[in-house]
Amino acid sequence: MPNVTEDSNFGSGVRVIVNGAWGFASSPIVTPEEIARVTGEAVIIAKAMASSLYRMMAQRIGREYTHSQTKTVFRNLLDLSGKVEVTATSVVVTLDKRAHSPYLVASGLADQPTSMPWFGDKKLIIQFA
DSSP states (O other): OTTOOOOOOOOEEEEEEETTEEEEEEESOOSHHHHHHHHHHHHHHHHHHHHHHHHHHHHHHOGGGTTOOHHHHIIIIIOOOEEEEEOSSEEEEEEOTTTSOHHHHHTTTTTSOEEEGGGTTEEEEEEEO
16 A cells, blocks of 8 residues: 555644633644643634624614723623523524613614624524523
8 A cells, every 4th residue: 555644733722702702723833832822812813803793783782882892892781691502503592581681672683693604604593581
């Protein structure tokens, strides 16, 4: 068998959640310093994702949230209790009774599914218990 080869890869990957958003980073180098660097990179990516998504949501809600900081949007509108179910085609978020804000309801975000191209084109479905 003259064409048989063997190969392997080695590395590390980091997943973090910051302000409700995921950040991912990886490296083929596995040292404490590199893992710390990659973790920092994942945190920056998560913060950027959260910032972008929360700003989009704040613009849609309007009112005093239009110019709010992302941590304010997260704390006041998204840091809620509920249930999350991930399926092959969707992510269904069911917010507990009295956990949702009238602003979130008024935003219309629960009126129709929102496409998430960064998550395999799954649909985000927000519903209220």
